[in-house]
Amino acid sequence: MTVDDNGRPRAQYGLLTSIAQEAGVSLSTVSKVVHRRRDVGTATRARVEELLARHGYVRPWERDPGMPRQIIAIFRDLSGPYTLEVARGIVDAAGELGIHVVTGTAGRRSISQWLKEAAALGAVGLIVVISMLAEEDQRLIVEQRVPVVLVDPLSAPTLDIPSIGVTNWSGAKDAVHHLVGLGHTRIAMVAGRAHSLAGAARLHGYRAALEEAGIAYDPAIVRSTDFDYGEALAATSHLLGIERPPTAVFAASDAQALGVLESARQRGLRVPDDLAVMSFDDTVVAAMASPPLSAVRQPIEELGREATRVLLQMADGFPPASPRIELVTELVLRTSTAAPAKNLCGP
Known part of the structure; x- marks a missing residue:
């Protein structure tokens, strides 16, 4: 599924921005409360939860009890056998766990825009495949503590953002x-x-x-x-x-x-x-x-599977064992x- 620039998700994101301003906190803090992350103070959490309830915000996965959690997979482009095999690994691994995958590219929408989209959709995190992360993108990821996993990044990321590749x-x-x-x-x-x-x-x-x-x-x-x-x-x-x-x-x-x-x-x-x-x-x-x-x-398909596993582990509050994971070639x-x-x- 691809993401439409119009419609309710974008309106939901605007609501979260307003709530952040009203509560006097960052959008990333509101996002953490929405995703029920544990690294938010009790008083701040209570204030944000009260505002969410007052404005009628409904968490995306709570609109429909059967709606699965979501992750976003961002590719440089969607052409070529390498990309397709990584995508298959992500989709298959997520499907086995009942996770929905939103796919997109970094061509027309920047990584920082995709981070906003993640907040709007209530996605648990992003997998970014073969892309160049600007310093600003890395800063936003680290500051907002959004779970992000990189597959074969073009440039060396900060150690705070895990990456997966091969030997x-x-x-x-x-x-x-x-x-x-x-x-x-x-x-x-x-x-x-x-x-x-x-x-x-x-x-x-x-x-x-x-x-x-x-x-x-x-x-x-x-x-x-x-x-x-x-x-x-x-x-x-x-x-x-x-x-x-x-x-x-x-x-x-x-x-x-x-x-x-x-x-x-x-x-x-x-x-x-x-x-x-x-x-x-x-x-x-x-x-x-x-x-x-x-x-x-x-092991290209396994790259996608491993990225999905690490991302969901991070979303559950558990950091990866290493900032760089390398799968063996043959x-x-x-x-x-x-x-x-x-x-x-x-x-």
């Missing part, structure tokens, strides 16, 4: 170790952007594997792009056109790996005979690629990787 560094290192073990020494990388935590960690894992194998890092065969098919296609076309092209390419995502495959096809190169291709993600498209992609598998080998052809091997 990006070690997963990337395993992928490159596999290519080295096949005999490749000229291994390129189509990496993510430097500002992306996941992208940076995967690049560092790539470099660590090369160092362990005694292979010098060559920035000429590393290109940074968004986790995007078109940009990866262009980047790989450049890599394959240099004087000493790579015999293998490690792509930081499935979307980028598909761009690598298409670039190889356009040049008449066979994968894996002429070019080995390794990916990171292992979404549903990896097994359907031609040839099927060897990949570092993220290597899945298919037919896009093989030993390099002898006439293409670098020194």
Whole structure:
């Protein structure tokens, strides 16, 4: 379900704002009383409850005894297999617990606006997937003590806001170790952007594997792009056109790996005979690629499930065990990787 900008929820939010002003407290304090959180003083709670009753405010989940609790899941966009698999994990985990999920994007509505929406809807908290949190957003989350869990944030959040991801560094290192073990020494990388935590960690894992194998890092065969098919296609076309092209390419995502495959096809190169291709993600498209992609598998659906579990735990007043939770990756080998052809091997 998506949220309409009109109608009763917005009116309810306006009422809560008025009650906060009348009680001489912040909107976040009113929200805590509405959600019956325990970190509000007795006298303040009584004053706010009296005003809620006087103005006829009805908690959203009390309008209908059968109405479930709600959480809000915010995505950068709603395209691509990664997003869909995370969303499925959130929805399935919430559904098993009788929790309703409101979905939306950060494209047209800021995180601060979604925080207001959470108050209007009576949602217990937010899950924010692959988004950049501005300092102001983080300040509001911390000050209002709204339960928020981040999945693969683009920038490092404050330790007060828990985040969930995967073992990006070690997963990337395993992928490159596999290519080295096949005999490749000229291994390129189509990496993510430097500002992306996941992208940076995967690049560092790539470099660590090369160092362990005694292979010098060559920035000429590393290109940074968004986790995007078109940009990866262009980047790989450049890599394959240099004087000493790579015999293998490690792509930081499935979307980028598909761009690598298409670039190889356009040049008449066979994968894996002429070019080995390794990916990171292992979404549903990896097994359907031609040839099927060897990949570092993220437990993507489990990311959504874990985020839901942590969020509900926080909503019940229990902080997460750690501000950063990392789920383990695994290597899945298919037919896009093989030993390099002898006439293409670098020194």
